[in-house]
Every structure is written in C-alpha cells, then in structure tokens.
Amino acid sequence: MTPGKVKMAEQFISAIPHCKALNMKLTEIGDGFAVMELPYDLRIVGDPETGVLHGGAVSALMDTCCGAAAMSHPASPATTATIDLRIDYMRAATPGQTIRTRAECYHITRSVAFVRATALDDDSERPVATAAGAFTVGGIK
Numbered sequence: 206m207t208p209g210k211v212k213m214a215e216q217f218i219s220a221i222p223h224c225k226a227l228n229m230k231l232t233e234i235g236d237g238f239a240v241m242e243l244p245y246d247l248r249i250v251g252d253p254e255t256g257v258l259h260g261g262a263v264s265a266l267m268d269t270c271c272g273a274a275a276m277s278h279p280a281s282p283a284t285t286a287t288i289d290l291r292i293d294y295m296r297a298a299t300p301g302q303t304i305r306t307r308a309e310c311y312h313i314t315r316s317v318a319f320v321r322a323t324a325l326d327d328d329s330e331r332p333v334a335t336a337a338g339a340f341t342v343g344g345i346k
Contacts, residue, residue, distance in 0.1 A: 229266055236279050
C-alpha cells in the first residue's frame with residue numbers, strides 16, 4: 206500500500222468529528238483492509254444499568270472502518286461515502302472492553318466498493334456484530 210493512501214485514510218478518519226469524539230483509532234491498514242478500535246468510555250454507554258456500549262457507537266466504528274477499507278483498496282481512486290450498510294448485532298459488547306473492527310474490501314467496480322466487517326471485544330470467538338455494505342469510490346459530487 207502506498208504511503209499516500211495510508212495518509213489519506215488517516216486524514217479521512219481524523220476529519221470526521223464523531224471519530225475524534227469517540228476516540229476511534231486506526232490501528233492497521235493495508236491493501237483493501239483496515240482495523241480500528243473504539244475504547245470503552247462511560248460517555249458512550251447505552252445502558253447505565255449494564256454498562257454496555259451504545260449500538261450507535263459500534264455502528265459508527267464499523268461504518269468508518271469499512272470506509273477506510275474501501276479507500277485503501279488498490280483500485281480505489283480516493284474518496285468514499287456509504288451507500289448501504291447492514292449491521293447484524295450478535296450480542297452486547299462486554300462492558301469495560303475495547304471494541305475492535307476489521308473490515309475488508311472484497312470486491313470493487315469502477316464506482317462501488319463492497320466491504321464486510323466484524324466487530325469483536327476480548328472474546329474473539331463470538332463477534333459483537335458483523336457488517337456488509339456498499340461504498341462509493343471515486344470523486345463524490
């Protein structure tokens with residue numbers, strides 16, 4: 206992967222205000238894949254009684270990670286935007302644990318990138334959520 210694409214993906218993530226507010230981190234990126242983390246934070250707990258993170262924060266992490274994977278694909282010219290994203294929640298994330306998402310762009314056309322992702326906490330055998338989506342590639346008008 207070219208250093209320019211890495212820098213572009215990092216700038217993409219740092220320019221999104223909610224990524225900064227949620228303290229999301231890009232931890233790995235390569236040709237057509239990205240890995241991001243969302244640290245546990247009491248500010249984003251969805252259920253105060255259980256301490257489980259809000260599903261919207263997990264969705265935001267998965268969407269952003271998928272976008273980074275689409276941008277990092279060797280055939281992707283640059284920018285991206287979400288066209289469609291389906292997220293299946295399998296279980297509540299374990300309170301106190303960081304959520305890690307790995308997304309892979311598994312197919313790309315001239316205008317659409319197809320991406321899938323998995324979100325995990327410390328239990329790597331049982332996903333918190335999975336996602337599948339389509340993202341624009343190329344110049345966004």
